[in-house]
Amino acid sequence: MTSQLTQEQLMIQSMAREFSRKVIAGTAAERDRTKEFPAENLRQMGELGLMGMMVPIDYDGSGADTVSYVLALSEIAYSCASTAVVMSVHNSIVCESLLRFGSEDQKQRYLKPLARGDIIGAFALTEPHAGSDPVSQSTTAVADGDHYVLNGSKRFTTTGKNAGLIIVTAKTDEAKRHEGISAFLVEQGSPGLVVGNIEDKMGLCASDTADLHFEDCRVPAENLLGREGQGFKIAMKALDGGRIGIAAQSVGVAQAALDASVRYTKQRTQFGQSISKFQGLRWMIADMATEVEAARQLMFSAAAMKDRGEKFTQQASMAKLFASEMVNRVTARALQIHGGYGFTKDYPVERFYRDARVFTIYEGTSEIQRVVISNNIFKDKRRPVQGA
Numbered sequence: 427m428t429s430q431l432t433q434e435q436l437m438i439q440s441m442a443r444e445f446s447r448k449v450i451a452g453t454a455a456e457r458d459r460t461k462e463f464p465a466e467n468l469r470q471m472g473e474l475g476l477m478g479m480m481v482p483i484d485y486d487g488s489g490a491d492t493v494s495y496v497l498a499l500s501e502i503a504y505s506c507a508s509t510a511v512v513m514s515v516h517n518s519i520v521c522e523s524l525l526r527f528g529s530e531d532q533k534q535r536y537l538k539p540l541a542r543g544d545i546i547g548a549f550a551l552t553e554p555h556a557g558s559d560p561v562s563q564s565t566t567a568v569a570d571g572d573h574y575v576l577n578g579s580k581r582f583t584t585t586g587k588n589a590g591l592i593i594v595t596a597k598t599d600e601a602k603r604h605e606g607i608s609a610f611l612v613e614q615g616s617p618g619l620v621v622g623n624i625e626d627k628m629g630l631c632a633s634d635t636a637d638l639h640f641e642d643c644r645v646p647a648e649n650l651l652g653r654e655g656q657g658f659k660i661a662m663k664a665l666d667g668g669r670i671g672i673a674a675q676s677v678g679v680a681q682a683a684l685d686a687s688v689r690y691t692k693q694r695t696q697f698g699q700s701i702s703k704f705q706g707l708r709w710m711i712a713d714m715a716t717e718v719e720a721a722r723q724l725m726f727s728a729a730a731m732k733d734r735g736e737k738f739t740q741q742a743s744m745a746k747l748f749a750s751e752m753v754n755r756v757t758a759r760a761l762q763i764h765g766g767y768g769f770t771k772d773y774p775v776e777r778f779y780r781d782a783r784v785f786t787i788y789e790g791t792s793e794i795q796r797v798v799i800s801n802n803i804f805k806d807k808r809r810p811v812q813g814a
């Protein structure tokens with residue numbers, strides 16, 4: 427696909443690569459240790475147009491396509507997966523949902539500052555007892571005059587503490603199951619919104635993952651996103667795009683692990699020669715490179731389908747499933763190639779290995795991706811039945 431990229435896509439990739447390697451890479455290990463939120467990186471990314479990539483220029487975005495977006499996101503993930511996940515949720519879930527379902531007033535008030543990177547977006551769907559099954563969520567939103575009153579708790583919200591705006595789903599009608607869920611735009615600092623526990627994680631340490639508590643949190647009725655009862659569909663559509671983003675993060679981290687492994691094998695000498703001469707390691711590198719490339723092509727294919735306006739749910743889940751499993755295999759091999767040094771913090775592969783672990787879990791586990799893929803296969807009426 428690289429040869430088919432347009433000049434504009436290649437320029438965006440090269441700009442993101444330069445910024446990532448010159449500005450972000452040098453401090454990523456330190457950020458992993460201190461858990462400091464990458465606010466300054468994100469501010470500069472806003473100036474470069476990386477925080478509203480698929481938002482039209484009229485709403486202060488870059489007006490780029492999804493292929494450009496995944497190229498840029500992979501480049502950011504190459505240096506710092508913590509920065510990349512914030513970029514991913516912000517662009518693919520929050521900005522895209524506002525663009526697709528927001529009123530003109532909501533776009534003016536929220537999409538513009540989001541697209542400029544003045545504020546960061548978060549998405550609160552998951553609850554302590556509703557992860558893979560978001561329909562069973564129990565946060566409620568009750569209409570009260572010109573407000574909705576939200577009560578309940580959300581869990582594992584990426585950027586929950588540092589976001590300026592959070593898309594929150596809540597039940598507006600218990601009897602209606604998924605059609606009883608609505609989505610709301612909640613500003614950080616709203617009375618009744620309490621940021622709770624911040625998770626102490628094995629990876630993505632510089633990105634905050636927060637509990638959010640809603641205690642009689644009054645949200646203006648004009649902050650309902652889409653229509654009442656549309657929240658589940660808004661979330662599902664957002665996750666379709668989000669899953670392409672996780673594929674891009676996976677490709678970026680895996681490429682970094684592969685490059686680090688090639689570098690290491692060239693430098694390391696054992697048994698009187700460079701270990702890059704050993705066929706066992708060369709074949710490992712060959713397999714890693716092949717897997718990264720396969721994931722990249724699935725990522726491009728899903729992104730291009732989205733850009734062409736085709737239904738891309740299945741392709742996004744395939745890209746997410748394969749790429750997130752792939753990066754776990756590739757980072758594990760990278761660590762193995764580095765031997766004892768790979769197990770230390772002197773080399774970056776230890777961080778890559780920890781960061782990648784959640785990719786098969788968040789924005790839908792690998793098991794959920796298989797549910798989505800198989801559901802789409804079985805309901806596709808155009809698919810010929812074998813033997814028919």
Ligand code: CAA
Nearest residue numbers: 515551558559560561583584604662663739788789790794
């Ligand atoms: N696009 C549009 N509509 C969709 C859709 C999609 N991709 N997927 C489902 N729908 C619609 C269906 O068409 C159906 O609508 P109708 O009744 O009108 O036909 C409705 O939604 C319900 O669909 P299902 O019956 O398939 O719903 P379900 O309850 O069986 O769930 C699921 C399906 C795929 C398992 C879904 O629940 C799911 O994706 N679960 C995983 C959730 C997830 O990814 N959570 C991660 C949260 S975010 C995160 O990780 C942290 C962060 O900060 C980003």
